[in-house]
Amino acid sequence: MKKLEIVTRPEKLNELRMILEEFGVTGLNIFHMEGYGNQKGHYEGFDSAVNQIQLLPMIKVETVVDASIAGTLIEKISKGIRTGNYGDGKIFVYDVDDAIRIRTGERGKQAL
Numbered sequence: 001m002k003k004l005e006i007v008t009r010p011e012k013l014n015e016l017r018m019i020l021e022e023f024g025v026t027g028l029n030i031f032h033m034e035g036y037g038n039q040k041g042h043y044e045g046f047d048s049a050v051n052q053i054q055l056l057p058m059i060k061v062e063t064v065v066d067a068s069i070a071g072t073l074i075e076k077i078s079k080g081i082r083t084g085n086y087g088d089g090k091i092f093v094y095d096v097d098d099a100i101r102i103r104t105g106e107r108g109k110q111a112l
Contacts, residue, residue: 003064004063008059009058010032013061016080029063030061033057058087
C-alpha cells in the first residue's frame with residue numbers, strides 16, 4: 001500500500017477528487033493550509049500599493065491506495081491538475097506497512 005500526500009491549489013480540489021473517484025479511492029482527508037514553495041509567495045497590488053503575499057492558500061489531500069494502482073494514479077493526478085505555473089504543488093509517496101479498520105478488525109488492502 002502507498003500513502004499519497006498531494007499538496008496543490010485549492011481550486012484543483014474538484015478535479016483531484018474526480019480522478020481519485022475514477023480509480024476507486026474510497027477515503028481521503030483534506031487539509032486547508034497556507035505555505036509556499038520555490039516561488040516564496042507572490043506580489044499583489046493595485047494603484048501604487050504593492051504587497052508581498054508570502055503564504056499562499058493550499059490544500060493537502062491524503063489517501064492510502066493499493067500499490068498496484070499507485071503509479072498510474074500518480075501519473076493521472078500529475079497530468080490532470082497541472083497548470084504549468086508555480087504553485088501546482090507536489091505529491092509525496094510513502095510506503096504503508098499495514099492498515100487496520102478499527103470497526104471490523106480488517107487489515108491491509110481490505111481495510112481501505
